[in-house]
Amino acid sequence: xxxxxxxxxxxxxxxxxxxxxxxxxxxxxxxxxxxxxxxxxxxxxxxxxxxxxxxxxxxxxxxxxxxxxxxxxxxxxxxxxxxxxxxxxxxxxxxxxxxxxxxxxxxxxxxxxxxx
Amino acid sequence: xxxxxxxxxxxxxxxxxxxxxxxxxxxxxxxxxxxxxxxxxxxxxxxxxxxxxxxxxxxxxxxxxxxxxxxxxxxxxxxxxxxxxxxxxxxxxxxxxxxxxxxxxxx
Numbered sequence: 619x620x621x622x623x624x625x626x627x628x629x630x631x632x633x634x635x636x637x638x639x640x641x642x643x644x645x646x647x648x649x650x651x652x653x654x655x656x657x658x659x660x661x662x663x664x665x666x667x668x669x670x671x672x673x674x675x676x677x678x679x680x681x682x683x684x685x686x687x688x689x690x691x692x693x694x695x696x697x698x699x700x701x702x703x704x705x706x707x708x709x710x711x712x713x714x715x716x717x718x719x720x721x722x723x724x725x726x727x728x729x730x731x732x733x734x
Numbered sequence: 735x736x737x738x739x740x741x742x743x744x745x746x747x748x749x750x751x752x753x754x755x756x757x758x759x760x761x762x763x764x765x766x767x768x769x770x771x772x773x774x775x776x777x778x779x780x781x782x783x784x785x786x787x788x789x790x791x792x793x794x795x796x797x798x799x800x801x802x803x804x805x806x807x808x809x810x811x812x813x814x815x816x817x818x819x820x821x822x823x824x825x826x827x828x829x830x831x832x833x834x835x836x837x838x839x840x841x
Contacts, residue, residue, distance in 0.1 A: 652830070662771075662779065662822055662832040678829055679735065712778055719785050720826035721769045725778035 619644035621713050621726035628732045634701045637729045639713030646694040647671045650716035653687060653698045655709040656728075663709075667716065668696060703733045736760055738823050738833035746841040753810040755836045757823035762803045767826040770799055770808045773835075774819045782821075783808065813838070 624638040639651065652667040666677035670689035677685055681700070689696040696713060710728040717723030737760040747753055757768075765786035771779040781790040783799035786806060796811040810817055818840050823833040 654832075661835045662773075662824075664830040664832065667830075676829075714778075717781070717784075719769070720767050720830065721781050721784045721790075721824070722771075722779070723781050723790070725780075728778055 619646075619649070619715060619724055621715065621724055623711075623713060623726040623729045626730040626732075628734065629703050631704055631733055633703050634699060635703055635707070635711075635731055637698045637711050637713075637731070639696045639698070639726050641694040641696075641715075644694075645691070646689060646696060647691040651687075651689065651696045652714050652716055652722055653685075654712045654714060654722070656712070657706070657709040660709075665698070665700075665711075670696065705733050707731065708733045735829055736763060736825055736827055736831055738825060738831055740821075740823060740833035740836045742836060743834075744837045744839060746839050747813055748841045749813050749815055751813050753808075753813055753817070753838055755808040755810075755821055755838075757801070757806040757808070757833050759804045759806075759825060763806075763825045763827065765802050765806075768799075768801070768806050769824045770797075771822045771824060772817075772819050773822065779822065810838075 620642045647670045650669045653665040668675045668687045686699045713726040714722035715724045739758045741756045768786040770783040773779040787799045798809045820835045820837045
């Protein structure tokens, strides 16, 4: 499976972001799909995940109420929506499938988001 | 939430030297759910180690992981030029968290 993410975005503060992640060469329904972000020059930050087959989601406490992760198994595409954007949300956003023992084994190429 | 603290922040070494990276957890973590990743500039992270000590597919045997409880270590036995990068530990209990990273740079 390869994960292909949507392109770079520039957003205004207070607006919402929607990033897509399409699985090619395989089905998304089998794997749990996570979202991780990385602010410029900073480390990795887990945002949440979805089990596409069952539609079950889990979010990091920091993003509860502001992030929504969904998946469309018919198109093998997952989506991450982040609302009420602020400058601190400027980051590269990655999707990644969950492999053995809660690891992230296949990653998308990343989507650069600038909030300004 | 489990906080992972990595040290040192930066490790300056020469090719061929041994690198020892530390990851300390704020509370005991199951070694089953402790992983290490490598990230190079402009690239997504790559899984190196899972279950604290098992190498992911295609990872050279110069990379090894060890530890239990709150203290975990990633060792690179002999640094190759392509190993200079940032390394992150990651754990999962009720949520997934990452350490702040250790940069291994060329001395």
